[in-house]
Amino acid sequence: MILVTAANGNQGKLLVPRLVAAGAEVRAWVRSESSADALRAAGVAEVVVGDLSAPGAIAAAVRGADSVYYVGPALHPDETATGVAAIDAAREAGVQHFVLSSVLHPNIPELVQHQSKLEIEQHLVSSGLEFTILQPANYMLRHRLVPAFEHGVFRLSWSLDRRQSMVDVDDVAEVAASVLLDCQSHASATYELVGPGRFTAHDLARIIAEVTGREVEAEQIDPDTFLKAALGVESLDAFPYQARVLRAIGARYSSHDFVGNPHVLSWLLGREPTTFEQFVRREHEAYRGAAHV
Numbered sequence: 001m002i003l004v005t006a007a008n009g010n011q012g013k014l015l016v017p018r019l020v021a022a023g024a025e026v027r028a029w030v031r032s033e034s035s036a037d038a039l040r041a042a043g044v045a046e047v048v049v050g051d052l053s054a055p056g057a058i059a060a061a062v063r064g065a066d067s068v069y070y071v072g073p074a075l076h077p078d079e080t081a082t083g084v085a086a087i088d089a090a091r092e093a094g095v096q097h098f099v100l101s102s103v104l105h106p107n108i109p110e111l112v113q114h115q116s117k118l119e120i121e122q123h124l125v126s127s128g129l130e131f132t133i134l135q136p137a138n139y140m141l142r143h144r145l146v147p148a149f150e151h152g153v154f155r156l157s158w159s160l161d162r163r164q165s166m167v168d169v170d171d172v173a174e175v176a177a178s179v180l181l182d183c184q185s186h187a188s189a190t191y192e193l194v195g196p197g198r199f200t201a202h203d204l205a206r207i208i209a210e211v212t213g214r215e216v217e218a219e220q221i222d223p224d225t226f227l228k229a230a231l232g233v234e235s236l237d238a239f240p241y242q243a244r245v246l247r248a249i250g251a252r253y254s255s256h257d258f259v260g261n262p263h264v265l266s267w268l269l270g271r272e273p274t275t276f277e278q279f280v281r282r283e284h285e286a287y288r289g290a291a292h293v
Contacts, residue, residue, distance in 0.1 A: 001045070001064055002180055003027045005052060005086075006071035008035040010139060011101060014173035015069065017042060022181055029061055053082045059089040067180055071101040072120070077241040079113065083120035087127050097130045097183040099176065104137045104165070104192055104260050110252045112245045121190075132179050132186045136193040137167045137260050140279045142286075148208045148216045149287050157226040157246065158253035160201035160218045165259040167195040168274035175268045194260035195273045204276065211280045223250035 002019060006012045007028035019026050020043040027046040028039045036047040048061050052073050062068060068090050072079050083100075090098050106118040124131050148154040172193055179186045199207075201218035209216040223246035224236060236243040252258075265273045 001025045001027055002067045002069065003029065003062055003065040004069045004071075005029040005061075006073075007039060007044075007047075009071060009074075010141070010169050011071055011173055011176065014170055015176050016044060018173060018177040019180060020044060022177065024181065027061070027065060052086075053078045058082070058086045059092070062086070062090045062093045062095055065090075065093065065095055067097045067099065067183055068095055069099045069101070069176060069180055072116075075113070075242045075245055079116040080119045083116070084123050087120070087124050087129065091127055091129055095129065097132070097180075097187070098124060098127075099132045099134065099179055099183075100124055101172075101176070102133050102135045104135045104194060105258070106135065108252065110248055112241075112248045130183065130187045132183070132188075133190040134172065134176060134179070134193055135191065136172050137165045137195065138258065139172075140166050140168050140195070140274075140276060142283045145208065145280065145283055146287070148205070149212060149284060152214055152216050153219050154201065154205040154208055154216055155219045155221050155226075156201045157221050157223045158250045159255075160220050162253055162255075163198040163200055163257040163259055164253065165194045165198055165262075166276060167193050167265065168279050171195065171265060171269060171273050175265070178268065191264050191268060192260050193265045193268075194262050195265065196262045196275055198257070198259045199276065207277050208280055211277065211284055223247045 002024050004012055004016055004026060007016050008030045016026055016028055025045045027048060028044045029048045030036055033049050036049055039047050050057050052058060070086055072083050087098060102117045102121055103114055106114045106121060108114050121133055175193060205216045205218040224243060227236060227243060227246045231239060262273050
């Protein structure tokens, strides 16, 4: 039995079908019942609905699991404590292998969420569990492309001139499935998952323009504006931790590049990773297809 947390998230919704198709018995954790029926219909053996950070919740979820793929709650003030509790619960339950979804370069102290990931990594390495740690770069995400597709504007909440490396979430899910289906081969490994290229916002806008055939402008917005739009709120008073995380990202990414190397991901995939241009072409085709439905 493989437990996958955040089973309806960016990674989970791509990973779970891969595991099911490979014949694995999957227990999927989701936050809401609305996501559960689709997972059951897709062949998931068990679905757990609830708050990952609730006391005792993770202990019940890991019971009987052989492996765990752990994706922590995003932008959550209790991310560190929840991750540590999941590792402890897995050890107590006799889980054979714990796979942690972390982040590229967790040892950057200015980045709040990276410090949480680092503390969880350290706890896992010292836990006595067999483990694998995946460290993906910033995701290539479709929702970031939609304003460019619709309005010709590509927005980032940090300096347009700083470079970043990115990774296709599909590639991350492919690696995660390979690790979970052959844990012994990946025991005690830490893998950086980085796609090819190092891009400024201007580079990304140019690629989107070439794919779509329309003019696309890069635009910097401040982190608070970005977060308000993402949360659909007018004030961040009720979200101090989330605001702190996004402001830290904006400050760090405006003063330093955030880049990595694609060789490890190439080796794990057995092919060249997805490029940003390939990603944009795929997502633009899907966007256009949906618009004509």
